[in-house]
Amino acid sequence: MHAMGSIWEYANPRKFMGWTGHALPWLWAIGLGLCALGLVWGFFFTGDDFRMGSTVKIIYIHVPAALMAINGYFLMFAAALIWLIRRQPVSALVGRAAAPVGLVMTLIGLVTGAIWGQPMWGTWWAWDPRLTSFLILALFYLGYIALWEAISDQDLAGDLTAMLAIVGSVFAVLSRYAARFWNQGLHQGTSVPVVTGGRTIDDYFFWPLAITMVGFFFLFVALVLVRARTEVRARRLSVLQARQAI
Amino acid sequence: MDLGQYAFEVLAAYGASFALLGAVVATTLIRARRVRRALEEAEARKNG
Amino acid sequence: MARGGRRLLSGVSLAVTRGTALSLHGRNGLGKTSLLRVLAGLLDPAEGRLIHDPEKTAYAGHGDAIKASLTVAEMLGFWADLYGAASIEPALLAFDLDAIAGRRGEALSAGQRRRCALARLALVNRPIWLLDEPTAALDQAGQAELCALLSGHLNAGGSALLVTHGAPPIDCPRLDLEAFRATPGEEAGAFAEALE
Amino acid sequence: MARGGRRLLSGVSLAVTRGTALSLHGRNGLGKTSLLRVLAGLLDPAEGRLIHDPEKTAYAGHGDAIKASLTVAEMLGFWADLYGAASIEPALLAFDLDAIAGRRGEALSAGQRRRCALARLALVNRPIWLLDEPTAALDQAGQAELCALLSGHLNAGGSALLVTHGAPPIDCPRLDLEAFRATPGEEAGAFAEALE
Amino acid sequence: MKALLIRDLRLALRSGGGFGLGLAFYLMVVVLTPFAIGPGRAGLTSVAPGILWLAALLAALLTLERLFALDAEDGSLEQLAMAMPLEAAVFAKALAHWLTSGAVLAALGPPLGVLLALPLEGALPLFWALLLGSPALSFIGAFGAALTVAVRRGGLLLSLLVLPLYVPTLIFGAEVARRGAQGLDYQAPLALLAALSLGCVAAMPFAAAAALRAGLR
Amino acid sequence: MKALLIRDLRLALRSGGGFGLGLAFYLMVVVLTPFAIGPGRAGLTSVAPGILWLAALLAALLTLERLFALDAEDGSLEQLAMAMPLEAAVFAKALAHWLTSGAVLAALGPPLGVLLALPLEGALPLFWALLLGSPALSFIGAFGAALTVAVRRGGLLLSLLVLPLYVPTLIFGAEVARRGAQGLDYQAPLALLAALSLGCVAAMPFAAAAALRAGLR
Numbered sequence A: 001m002h003a004m005g006s007i008w009e010y011a012n013p014r015k016f017m018g019w020t021g022h023a024l025p026w027l028w029a030i031g032l033g034l035c036a037l038g039l040v041w042g043f044f045f046t047g048d049d050f051r052m053g054s055t056v057k058i059i060y061i062h063v064p065a066a067l068m069a070i071n072g073y074f075l076m077f078a079a080a081l082i083w084l085i086r087r088q089p090v091s092a093l094v095g096r097a098a099a100p101v102g103l104v105m106t107l108i109g110l111v112t113g114a115i116w117g118q119p120m121w122g123t124w125w126a127w128d129p130r131l132t133s134f135l136i137l138a139l140f141y142l143g144y145i146a147l148w149e150a151i152s153d154q155d156l157a158g159d160l161t162a163m164l165a166i167v168g169s170v171f172a173v174l175s176r177y178a179a180r181f182w183n184q185g186l187h188q189g190t191s192v193p194v195v196t197g198g199r200t201i202d203d204y205f206f207w208p209l210a211i212t213m214v215g216f217f218f219l220f221v222a223l224v225l226v227r228a229r230t231e232v233r234a235r236r237l238s239v240l241q242a243r244q245a246i
Numbered sequence B: 001m002d003l004g005q006y007a008f009e010v011l012a013a014y015g016a017s018f019a020l021l022g023a024v025v026a027t028t029l030i031r032a033r034r035v036r037r038a039l040e041e042a043e044a045r046k047n048g
Numbered sequence C, D: 001m002a003r004g005g006r007r008l009l010s011g012v013s014l015a016v017t018r019g020t021a022l023s024l025h026g027r028n029g030l031g032k033t034s035l036l037r038v039l040a041g042l043l044d045p046a047e048g049r050l051i052h053d054p055e056k057t058a059y060a061g062h063g064d065a066i067k068a069s070l071t072v073a074e075m076l077g078f079w080a081d082l083y084g085a086a087s088i089e090p091a092l093l094a095f096d097l098d099a100i101a102g103r104r105g106e107a108l109s110a111g112q113r114r115r116c117a118l119a120r121l122a123l124v125n126r127p128i129w130l131l132d133e134p135t136a137a138l139d140q141a142g143q144a145e146l147c148a149l150l151s152g153h154l155n156a157g158g159s160a161l162l163v164t165h166g167a168p169p170i171d172c173p174r175l176d177l178e179a180f181r182a183t184p185g186e187e188a189g190a191f192a193e194a195l196e
Numbered sequence E, F: 001m002k003a004l005l006i007r008d009l010r011l012a013l014r015s016g017g018g019f020g021l022g023l024a025f026y027l028m029v030v031v032l033t034p035f036a037i038g039p040g041r042a043g044l045t046s047v048a049p050g051i052l053w054l055a056a057l058l059a060a061l062l063t064l065e066r067l068f069a070l071d072a073e074d075g076s077l078e079q080l081a082m083a084m085p086l087e088a089a090v091f092a093k094a095l096a097h098w099l100t101s102g103a104v105l106a107a108l109g110p111p112l113g114v115l116l117a118l119p120l121e122g123a124l125p126l127f128w129a130l131l132l133g134s135p136a137l138s139f140i141g142a143f144g145a146a147l148t149v150a151v152r153r154g155g156l157l158l159s160l161l162v163l164p165l166y167v168p169t170l171i172f173g174a175e176v177a178r179r180g181a182q183g184l185d186y187q188a189p190l191a192l193l194a195a196l197s198l199g200c201v202a203a204m205p206f207a208a209a210a211a212l213r214a215g216l217r
């Protein structure tokens, strides 16, 4: 056992399997526990909003899912950079593992938003900039997944999807600004700006929401790590199979 | 617990979300197990 | 050197001096094409390095780079422009392509396509030629023409690496790559060791 | 027989008896491929006719019919289905493809592609084989396998026409098509005569 | 023929996810529409059926273009010609194409219509129009693809040849969808559309096979 | 680089695509629009600029797939990689693509707009928007095409990857055209559009060349 020289050690496939194996039970426990706590608190022990009525309860899923959908893309972006610059094989696999989870988060955000929109705005869907950017995010995820599926050489697929993720991120930001330019929209602004720390939402709704947000985060990490571990094993399996075939 | 006039919306939103979450968790775990089994078999064949 | 996580050849070390050619051979799927592509700078070696500059090589691979809708003269003219050659005459002469210079790529026979692809070498002014099965589809006359082109190149101080299954088109030492074949146990790529 | 209004070969008359093979040769662009395609029913002869039924022929041409995204087993399985063969085992055996049966078309070397294309013959139950430069890109072992497959076919009463530039893979009479070359003045096609 | 159908479906799936890909593509075209013409509901409603038909057409052009060309280049086509009647081959390939493009779109059309503010009563006619009309797109396209193999001029010509042939299908298709959305009677154009499709499915394989045969020569 | 540009233009013209294809696609969209929306002038006027932009975008897609795939299949791409920097090759090819698609559409946009009842004072802004915006379409598309060279029959996948990247271009382009048609000031979006195009022309060849290089390995 050699000394831990640098943080990149953790990305060595064998090390990665080691520490994720230890961390995963905790991540699952924290993730599921906090989600359950936050959702039960929010669903059963908070009252209704004076404007939105009981639909406000949708926020406890809608916002955490939306948050993780966006962060999932950030994760893919970071993994892509690491793969292209440092060529840490695990980072390519983390990107691949994050995409389907991020897509599901995006879908949850879209579905809950659409269901919420019917009573609030009187329509399932409106071409509001935030909603539209979110739909485009879902399509970015789909494109990324499809490109992984379409290319059988894994290293090549890792390279190309990483380039897509990086160029895509640039354009996602551009689209966001362009979309503001294009239409004002119905969706409300950010009420829990993480950066400034201030918030406009009532404490009453805030605490359960904050707990589910943390819970979703851990759940997301756990899912991504399990998938990444599966990808590592699948690579190893294909290497073994190739060897046995010769 | 009274959800008022919006009971359907709230329950539908929760239901759909749990279904989607459940689906991604299930597929993740199932594939993880399948690949782990296959790998164990391949390692056994290699070593044995 | 590896493809798709399978290590193919290891320990190959080649040095070809000016004015000489070397012919490589080995069984199908051994990695001859891959080796040439590494030398041409198109593929990264799994380990080891190149001591020549890939810019100095000219590569003629399995693909003929024939465009169905361009004529032979147009195709050669394009490559001549790209490499700064003054005229396509040398290429036409080298493989006796005058008669079909006006014919389109789609109407060429297999041997004519190959001639057209090899004729490009007469336009490229680079010292190291990497030729992958250049004699495939060529008739006797074509092989003689290739031999003449090659010896001209070697006499001018160039060098060449040839891959062939049969006899090489020119008299030169032969190297069997079978000896460098990586043992199947050796695997390339980060995932090979991952879990052991 | 003519291509693009140019008459190529004339007066060719071939008869191959059961159990024998014949090897054709001639220079590039003479019309060997075109002749095989006429015999396979893919091309109409400018004049003359076929006395055999094209349905009885199997043709392996310059194209390998390899699909980049299918594995070798899937490709052979497809052809087996199409020709009603029960299993792809004979094909895998004939060219020693077991090791690469799971590999995709895009990851095959030139020789492996060719083997895969020739292996199809083991699935097709047709008496007349038309093979266009079958040995191109094959290594020594591959040529021996082809030879074995061919003699099996001939022994079972089949016949074969081979086109090669080098030595044919199996011992058989050779025919030089140069003798049948149409004189350049002779033109084919309705438009050629129209103006005279 | 079943073997060929399966092979072609497999080839389509391997190029990036088959049905999911179709879904994403149509969704993308739909998402772009409001960016182009503005998010107002009235404008969207009026172009919705047209946009969906345009997407169908584009998907057909994008995927059919190299349907036969790739097979012709690598020698598969001549092997197919020797193994089975080319008419059957064309039929199987066009069918596989329809399954991965037109059929997907028909299933998705109504929900996508909702995104484009198409009134709900327009969903059913739209579905029928797409379902009954899109086979014509695949089969006409197959003919065009065969022609480009025959003229050996590369595939762009295909789109040029096929576009005018698509016009009647598109006109009837858009008409059905528009009348449906406005609550009018749409039986007549739908019947015409179905007849057109049926005719194409029946006749085009023969035309395409003839063209392919010419191309092999 | 000039040699490659000329070769690619020649290939496009010979394969029947060239200028004709973009034109035909454009014409067809314009012909179909009134059928799809119903012929009222008011409705047409409001959607005309958007429809033209959408058509431009989709027309660009039609020929993208062939941009690198054909060269990769026949071995030309590796020869190009050995003869010149791939960045330059991408630039020349994307430029050729723009000349045969975007440039043609810019020239045709205004007259076709008139067919769609676009007010006359909207013609000039539409022209500028198409002229300055369409290079972005070709160069972004080249990146997408480079990503999918390895995928046979990747037309749909390519579109799915490229269309989301087209969103900003489309938004600004349609905005210029819309404002122009309504007689408003369109300098701001036009400047943004030009900046976007410039950025793409400058940066995309590098991204695309990196992708191609990975693919050659």
Ligand code: HEM
Binding pocket: A059, A062, A063, A066, A067, A109, A110, A111, A112, A113, A114, A116, A117, A118, A120, A121, A124, A125, A130, A131, A134, A135, A187, A188, A189, A190, A191, A192, A193, A201
């Ligand atoms: C399909 C429709 C919808 C989509 C795609 C969507 C998307 C999003 C996204 C992406 C966020 C996260 C933004 C951020 O963190 O900055 C968000 C937050 C939020 N959404 Fe939605 N939304 C939709 C519909 C709705 C509806 C109908 C409502 C209620 C009227 C709503 C209320 C909220 C609220 C309250 C937040 C939290 C804002 C905050 O405090 O940061 N959303 N939504």
Ligand SMILES: Nc1ncnc2c1ncn2[C@@H]1O[C@H](COP(=O)(O)OP(=O)(O)OP(=O)(O)O)[C@@H](O)[C@H]1O
Binding pocket: C103, C106, C107, C108, C109, C110, C111, C112, C137, C139, D003, D004, D008, D026, D027, D028, D029, D030, D031, D032, D033, D034, D035, E217
């Ligand atoms: N599609 C075509 N249209 C017009 N002419 C053609 C076409 N295909 C081939 N040719 C011409 O017909 C002649 C015979 O071609 P063919 O392919 O039969 O030659 P071959 O004897 O097989 O030559 P090789 O040894 O090079 O394979 C050649 O001169 C060729 O240029």
Ligand SMILES: Nc1ncnc2c1ncn2[C@@H]1O[C@H](COP(=O)(O)OP(=O)(O)OP(=O)(O)O)[C@@H](O)[C@H]1O
Binding pocket: A153, C003, C004, C008, C026, C027, C028, C029, C030, C031, C032, C033, C034, C035, D103, D106, D107, D108, D109, D110, D111, D112, D137, D139, F217
């Ligand atoms: N793109 C690829 N991805 C993965 N494996 C590949 C790829 N290309 C080739 N291979 C494999 O690498 C090995 C070497 O291929 P290569 O083309 O170098 O062989 P070769 O020696 O040139 O053979 P041949 O004599 O048949 O031309 C083969 O086993 C082949 O299956």
Ligand SMILES: [Mg+2]
Binding pocket: C032, C033, C034, C132, D109, D110, D111
């Ligand atoms: Mg080789």
Ligand SMILES: [Mg+2]
Binding pocket: C109, C110, C111, D032, D033, D034, D132
């Ligand atoms: Mg030939």
